Amino acid sequence: MANSDLIVGLEIGTSKICVVVGETRPDGTLRILGVGQAPSRGVRKGEIVDFETAMKCVHEAVVDAEQKSDVMIRSVYVAVAGGHIQSFNNRGCVLLPEERDEIDDQDVEDVKINAREVSIPAQNAFLHSIIQHYQVDGQDGVLNPVGMLGGKLEADFHIIHGVRTRIQNTIRCVKELPLEVEDVVFSALASAQVVLTQHQKNLGALVVDIGGGTTDYILYVDGAVKQSGAIAIGGDHITNDISMGLRIPMARAEKLKTEEGSCVLGNCLPGETILLKDDSGFAGKEIERETLNTIIHLRLRETFELLKRTVEEEPFINYVGAGIFITGGCSLVNGIDHLAGEIFEMPAHVTHAQTLSGLTSAVENPQFSTAIGLLKYAQAVQVDRPRRGITRIFGRFFSGMR
Numbered sequence: 001m002a003n004s005d006l007i008v009g010l011e012i013g014t015s016k017i018c019v020v021v022g023e024t025r026p027d028g029t030l031r032i033l034g035v036g037q038a039p040s041r042g043v044r045k046g047e048i049v050d051f052e053t054a055m056k057c058v059h060e061a062v063v064d065a066e067q068k069s070d071v072m073i074r075s076v077y078v079a080v081a082g083g084h085i086q087s088f089n090n091r092g093c094v095l096l097p098e099e100r101d102e103i104d105d106q107d108v109e110d111v112k113i114n115a116r117e118v119s120i121p122a123q124n125a126f127l128h129s130i131i132q133h134y135q136v137d138g139q140d141g142v143l144n145p146v147g148m149l150g151g152k153l154e155a156d157f158h159i160i161h162g163v164r165t166r167i168q169n170t171i172r173c174v175k176e177l178p179l180e181v182e183d184v185v186f187s188a189l190a191s192a193q194v195v196l197t198q199h200q201k202n203l204g205a206l207v208v209d210i211g212g213g214t215t216d217y218i219l220y221v222d223g224a225v226k227q228s229g230a231i232a233i234g235g236d237h238i239t240n241d242i243s244m245g246l247r248i249p250m251a252r253a254e255k256l257k258t259e260e261g262s263c264v265l266g267n268c269l270p271g272e273t274i275l276l277k278d279d280s281g282f283a284g285k286e287i288e289r290e291t292l293n294t295i296i297h298l299r300l301r302e303t304f305e306l307l308k309r310t311v312e313e314e315p316f317i318n319y320v321g322a323g324i325f326i327t328g329g330c331s332l333v334n335g336i337d338h339l340a341g342e343i344f345e346m347p348a349h350v351t352h353a354q355t356l357s358g359l360t361s362a363v364e365n366p367q368f369s370t371a372i373g374l375l376k377y378a379q380a381v382q383v384d385r386p387r388r389g390i391t392r393i394f395g396r397f398f399s400g401m402r
């Protein structure tokens with residue numbers, strides 16, 4: 001198979017490293033060939049804190065993916081997350097010179113650059129400038145201005161940025177292996193590519209990817225990205241609360257959460273208990289099911305309420321018609337959709353990657369949404385970058401970055 005047909009997505013998550021190998025087919029569809037995984041170490045809240053250890057884990061996951069998909073991986077698209085990711089909306093404007101009245105590719109590029117002429121913190125770097133709308137001489141709703149006649153091109157962008165060195169650490173971790181980094185993509189933007197349909201983006205949707213250490217979100221209204229960001233809280237905080245609250249080891253708390261946990265209150269029989277068998281170094285214990293569920297409920301409620309306060313700083317949540325789409329490993333908590341729906345007062349759905357062929361088990365696992373989403377993102381930027389509105393400004397950012 002020609003290597004150019006291959007796309008590889010890598011997520012260096014707090015809980016797991018995930019490498020998804022995909023193939024673009026002649027009809028434009030994507031097929032997943034294999035998924036490699038390794039437990040993550042050296043990563044906290046979505047950010048690398050132990051470079052050497054994280055690198056070894058990434059290597060392990062890459063080797064696993066190569067074996068599962070029977071291909072040699074040379075380059076990857078990498079997801080980035082973490083509480084340092086920030087975003088804002090801004091308008092760019094370009095006036096065409098008097099002797100020319102047809103808008104060309106360079107004007108589109110210039111308007112994007114103009115929109116980025118705002119000060120962001122000195123230690124930050126731009127990750128994405130995502131087109132929302134073009135306007136030509138005040139005419140709204142222009143999808144592709146190239147070739148149109150006009151004197152003034154305006155464009156609204158959603159701009160995502162983050163701390164330069166933290167993004168660089170992710171890139172270096174991959175480059176040292178050595179693998180090429182094709183692009184770096186905000187993780188919720190990647191997830192949204194596969195958990196939402198275009199129709200849902202048009203109706204308005206909030207994607208929330210709750211992983212082990214971070215909750216990343218991205219909000220669409222009228223098909224355009226309006227808001228995005230990350231909160232440094234995830235499923236591991238629930239595990240920690242269970243461990244502390246019930247005084248049991250972290251590993252037991254994790255198992256208890258994933259196998260028995262729920263965030264629905266008042267659903268247990270009175271006095272219903274779960275028996276934790278004794279284990280080496282652990283005497284065994286009986287715990288009340290309602291207590292376990294209350295711990296999970298309270299942490300998730302707090303996370304959703306914080307997220308709600310964050311998104312309500314802007315008005316866009318009021319225009320979300322399709323509802324909330326929860327993905328990431330923590331979306332597997334029983335009852336999470338009801339809790340999110342109650343807090344946000346809108347329909348909430350647990351979801352995973354849609355409309356992809358290949359390994360069903362991988363596609364249906366919400367833990368892989370980000371890595372699978374990277375494939376779809378890559379396909380979009382490779383095929384039709386300007387029209388899809390996802391720009392790759394990163395090449396310039398990471399040249400000379402090692």
Ligand SMILES: Nc1ncnc2c1ncn2[C@@H]1O[C@H](COP(=O)(O)OP(=O)(O)OP(=O)(O)O)[C@@H](O)[C@H]1O
Pocket residue numbers: 011012013014015016017040045046081210211212213214215234235236239254257258259328329330331332333334366367368
């Ligand atoms: N069945 C389950 N029920 C509840 N929680 C689960 C289940 N399976 C996995 N999780 C939780 O999902 C989290 C891991 O999710 P995910 O793999 O999406 O995280 P990650 O991508 O590694 O982390 P991040 O994106 O935050 O850096 C862990 O906290 C894990 O306990």
Ligand SMILES: [Mg+2]
Pocket residue numbers: 011013014187209210211212328370
């Ligand atoms: Mg993740």
